[in-house]
Amino acid sequence: MTIHEQIRAKAAEYRDYTALNLSKMVQVKSYSSQEEDVCRLIVTLCEEAGFDEVRIDGLGSVIGRVGNGPKKLAFDAHIDTVEVGNLKNWNFDPFSGEIKDGKVWGRGSSDQKGGAASMITAGRILKELGYGGEYTVYFTFTVMEEDCDGMCWKYLIEEEKFRPDLVVSTEPTSCRLYRGHRGRMEIRVILKGISCHGSAPERGVSAAYKAAKAALAIEQLNKDLQPDAEKFLGKGTITVSQMDVKGPSQCAVADYAMLYLDRRLTWGEDAELAISQVRDYISKATGDDPSSFVVEMPNYEKIGWTKKEYSQELYFPTWKIDADHQLVKAGVAGHEALFGKKPVVDKWTFSTNLVATTGRHKIPAIGFGPGDESQAHAPNEINRVDDLEICAAFYAMLPYSLEKK
Template sequence: MEIREQILTKATAYRDYTAQTLSEMVKIPSYSSQEEAVCKMIAKACEDAGFDEVRIDGLGSVVARIGKGPKKIAFDAHIDTVEVGDPSQWKFDPFCGLIQDGLVHGRGASDQKGGAASMITAGRILKDLGYDGAYTVYFTFTVMEEDCDGMCWKYLIEEEHLKPDFVVSTEPTSCRLYRGHRGRMEIVAKLKGVSAHGSAPERGVSAAYKASRAALAMEKLNEALQPDDDHFLGKGTIVVSQMDVKGPSQCAVPDQAMLYLDRRLTWGENAELAISQVKKYMAEATGDNEEQIEVYMPQYTKRGYKNADYGQELYFPTWKIDESHPLVQAGVSAYKDLYGKQPVVDKWTFSTNCVATTGRHKIPAIGFGPGDENQAHAPNEITRIDDLEICAAFYAMLVYALDGKK
């Protein structure tokens, strides 16, 4: 029996196993920095599936390995989730893990424990087939992505010195093959006014009015941003996500204002450019000199469940790889061999851990994952069991495609 047929047969045989694995993950709440219980469950699942090595890194991510070849590929899934939000918007318990009507229900089913479940099954398939080719295959189940995407991989590369040749993100792609996404950064802008008694506002300079004009300037900047040259990633964006105004009292002209900005970066845009644009547009709107407006990237630092403090600036570089890249072509070949048709090749709207592996460290990456982007962070989250089966087969097949042993 050909490798293709063996992989498809195994993925179908393990269909219920994959769905049940996902269900068990969903039942364990795992907000960022609180992933210990689900990491222990995943580590045991990998051990039970026969992985060659299973360990937990210094930040708390599970790193599982199959094979010992000279080349390295890593399949990545973050296993933390956002919180539930308004419970009244959920039609079922967010942590029920219900398997029904071909779906797995619950927080994280698509974003992105579904990818993690398919990875475990793919590893089991590779072990069943006795894979011993040119690749060491890593499966990383990473922490704290929802708080700071890519930081877990910054840690793996820079502190644990795990730098694979290729990376596959298993974030939801609706079983499409993705080869890039916009980057992002968070920006703080601070404006100053002059306080005065509220009964005589003409004596002061209102930071609130400055902030309002600055916010409208960001709307203008957003409209002016341009797409990348080949229109693959699309235009950058900027949005004011928070505003805060302060003064000496409730009865005073406020003298301090803060705007928090979410900036999405297309190809060719970087942090220096984005900060200079904010200063320019705000200065024109408020009448301040650019030097009077403080604009900077904040830092993120948080203690994970292993009591390790780690952080970085909130900058997540844009990335893409060409459709002709060998990794993309191996993905196309693997999918076509399995399913007899070309995959849709596209990009994510949101950001992933590839901002670190590829944006920061230039490791070629693709994305292929179960579930849909629009399920991410939404109430009543679900993923299709069909997708889980497809992805488990694809991950295993990709290793053989790269190895030239299809």
């Protein structure tokens, strides 16, 4: 049997094993910064799979290793999840982890513990095949992504000096191969007014009305944003996600307003540009000098389960790699060897940990993961067992495919 035939056979043999491991992970709640229990479970699963080394880093992410080659290839899955929201929108227990009808059911099954389950199986396959090639293969099960995508990797690279040569995100791609996505940032705007009694509003200056004008200005800015030159990632976007207006009382003109903005950044856009656009549009809409109001990028400062203090600005740079990059080519070749066809090559709509590895630190990366992007953060989340098997095979094949390039 060829190596790809052996990998296909083992991925099929471990189909139920992969689904069961995903089920176990789904059953353990792991909201951002509260991932300790699922991390402990993953350590056990990696050890049982025969990994050469398993450790927990300073922020709480699990790092598994297979092989001892001179080059470093890292597969990444974040293992925190968003909360379940309104339980009335769910048709089943979000933490049941039930396996039925060819699917694993529950919160995090697609976003993105499915990728983690396939990674564990891939590590087991590589160990059983006696992989000893030019890559040390790392499997990272990372924390706090839902709150602050990429911070876990910013910490690994900048604080623990762990820098792989290549990275694969296992976020859901419907088993397509992705080579980029837009970046994002969060922006806070603070507008000031002058309060007065509500019976004579003409005596004051309403921050509420300024906020309304500012919100409409942001709506216009979103319409005016343009796509990237390649038209691969598409246009950037901006939206008002929160508003808060306050005054001395319910019978007073508001003297404070806050708008919180979600900005998606296409290729060629960065934080400086985005902030200057917001400042200009709001200044024109309100008539205020830009120096009279605040446009700022907040920091993320939540403490994780290890109680390690670490923070970063809420800026997540755009990334992409060329379609003819060796990593893309190796992924396409490996997929074709395994499944007899080339994968669809595309991009994510949402953001991933690759904002840090690739957007910030320029490490080449691709995405390939089980499940659908549309399942992320949605009620009644599921993942297909077929996808888990496909991805386990793809991850195990990639080191071999890279060595042929």
